[in-house]
Amino acid sequence: MSTFPTSARSAPVNLTPLDARSRELRKTIVRTMQAGNRGHLASAFSLVEILRVLYDDVLKYDALNPRWSGRDRCILSKGHGCLALYALLADRGFFPESELWKFCRPDGILGGHPEYGKVPGVEASTGSLGHGLSIGIGMALNGRFEGAAHRVFVIISDGESGEGSVWEAALCASKHRLDNLVVIVDYNKQQSYGTTYEVLDLDPLPDKWRAFGFAVTEVDGHSVSALREALRATPFEPPKPSILICHTVKGKGVGFMENNPSWHHKTKISEEDVRSLLAELEG
Amino acid sequence: MRKTCLDMVYELAKTDSRIFFIGSDLGVGTLQQFKREMPERFFMEGVSEANMIGMAAGLALEGKIVYANTIATFLTRRSFEQVALDLCLHNAPVRLIGNGGGLVYAPLGPTHLAFEDLAIFRALPRMTILAPADANEMRRMMPLTVDHPGPIYIRVAKGGDPIVTSETSRFEIGKAFPMRNGADALIVTTGVMLKRALDAAERLGAQGFQTAVLHVPTLKPLDEATILDFAAEVPAIVTVEEHTVIGGLGSAVAELLAEANFSHPKRFKRIGIPDAFPDQYGSQDSLLARYGITTENIVHTVQQLIYTKAKEYREQSWAD
Numbered sequence: 001m002s003t004f005p006t007s008a009r010s011a012p013v014n015l016t017p018l019d020a021r022s023r024e025l026r027k028t029i030v031r032t033m034q035a036g037n038r039g040h041l042a043s044a045f046s047l048v049e050i051l052r053v054l055y056d057d058v059l060k061y062d063a064l065n066p067r068w069s070g071r072d073r074c075i076l077s078k079g080h081g082c083l084a085l086y087a088l089l090a091d092r093g094f095f096p097e098s099e100l101w102k103f104c105r106p107d108g109i110l111g112g113h114p115e116y117g118k119v120p121g122v123e124a125s126t127g128s129l130g131h132g133l134s135i136g137i138g139m140a141l142n143g144r145f146e147g148a149a150h151r152v153f154v155i156i157s158d159g160e161s162g163e164g165s166v167w168e169a170a171l172c173a174s175k176h177r178l179d180n181l182v183v184i185v186d187y188n189k190q191q192s193y194g195t196t197y198e199v200l201d202l203d204p205l206p207d208k209w210r211a212f213g214f215a216v217t218e219v220d221g222h223s224v225s226a227l228r229e230a231l232r233a234t235p236f237e238p239p240k241p242s243i244l245i246c247h248t249v250k251g252k253g254v255g256f257m258e259n260n261p262s263w264h265h266k267t268k269i270s271e272e273d274v275r276s277l278l279a280e281l282e283g
Numbered sequence: 284m285r286k287t288c289l290d291m292v293y294e295l296a297k298t299d300s301r302i303f304f305i306g307s308d309l310g311v312g313t314l315q316q317f318k319r320e321m322p323e324r325f326f327m328e329g330v331s332e333a334n335m336i337g338m339a340a341g342l343a344l345e346g347k348i349v350y351a352n353t354i355a356t357f358l359t360r361r362s363f364e365q366v367a368l369d370l371c372l373h374n375a376p377v378r379l380i381g382n383g384g385g386l387v388y389a390p391l392g393p394t395h396l397a398f399e400d401l402a403i404f405r406a407l408p409r410m411t412i413l414a415p416a417d418a419n420e421m422r423r424m425m426p427l428t429v430d431h432p433g434p435i436y437i438r439v440a441k442g443g444d445p446i447v448t449s450e451t452s453r454f455e456i457g458k459a460f461p462m463r464n465g466a467d468a469l470i471v472t473t474g475v476m477l478k479r480a481l482d483a484a485e486r487l488g489a490q491g492f493q494t495a496v497l498h499v500p501t502l503k504p505l506d507e508a509t510i511l512d513f514a515a516e517v518p519a520i521v522t523v524e525e526h527t528v529i530g531g532l533g534s535a536v537a538e539l540l541a542e543a544n545f546s547h548p549k550r551f552k553r554i555g556i557p558d559a560f561p562d563q564y565g566s567q568d569s570l571l572a573r574y575g576i577t578t579e580n581i582v583h584t585v586q587q588l589i590y591t592k593a594k595e596y597r598e599q600s601w602a603d
Contacts, residue, residue, distance in 0.1 A: 138341015
């Protein structure tokens, strides 16, 4: 079905071009990281289109009233991808852009992992992996109890899927037939040490989720139109919970960062690094 | 006490639709009536405690009050990170009901013994820790757990525990309660060990030692003022707990006493489980006896402290 590689056995290649908005968001992410002099840049870059489509086209929310009860709940369970989330939340007006330039600083609200209660629009504090899906299940159960129309979106990573709690949660979501829950996997096939194939293989990932009772769709995680179409089609097969497996590239958009594990988490970013990153994103 | 605790969850839920119950894989028939009458607020989630805690947090973040129940060790050891992050960090109003606090599951061995549960949860910011003495106290305590802010750990004993508090005694979260007065020594205790402490004080009284007993059903936040007020009045203090001597009630009182810097030094001893995995089966009582958590040993320990204090006092007087 796909025009992009879905196996984790080789480094993924994704030739989907980035449009101006995707490049601008990435530049904002680079500048945010520069302000904190650190960050999970590559993990954020694989996530930009997923979050962009969610916040631009899918989620219901009110940025000026982030606790509005009718909002869709969106949990970034792969909290280390927060640079991308911050860029989107600032862009959509949840907080002033000036907060970005205080990333990881003592007087800022934006840390290396997103915190509930500090950052408007953040539904749960994440960072330690394998927590967000269970929290999202509680929220989805409450939504059903209240007869509410809102939905719950939980974004997890592939490395995160090594946590047993993810699969406990998968059993639970399926048992409760939570069709108001959408799990999104940022499947970039890289984790901190190396490829998921080498470190802890997840293939065949769609089959695993299918076996756990989810309705599974796979998509090019950098194609805005494909993501839009897929997310608008949720729930895929009610009453099953939905999972969208997004085939992505870690570091997407910057040649020297793509599939390069040394960019998983970077500290001490030089001016030259920033210049090279921004130059690659000029397009 | 365990039955009273769950009965109270049912009673409270009947009149408060914010209250949900989540169990792991509890005994057949647990809260049957709750399940029958309020199925949309009753969940039994199987052997997946990490998920159970996260799910409880999600409900709590949406304004619900969640009572989550399983064996105490599966809450403290197995689910520690979910409790620390999903509950404490989010200040989520989830009430953890831990079955078999202490040495209750003696025949089942060390995998099921919650002898360091208080220490584990005492270290967590925003956690409230409750260990009532009997079913009466549990009944008076449970309604107060509904609107208390943040997460709560409720240490539940075996069931059929001796009744030592009256139905009309006062209960307040965060307060220690004097159960008996005395100027010669003070026994500080928590949970079902109150019975042994009271029995020991009775025997000591018959021997002429007037021994105060302070019951501390809230381990956290600790009622420091009351403990220090009572400690200031006596020369000897003993703590009694069904828990390792590391990090529980004894440690908490020791920390307080050390920083109180009383002008007259106190004699002090912790009675509890030593720093070891309990290595015998048997019964709760037989394991308690193995570690000297008995009325006899409390009596003996208090006597020793008083004698030593008196001896010190005499030696000091002669030196003067």
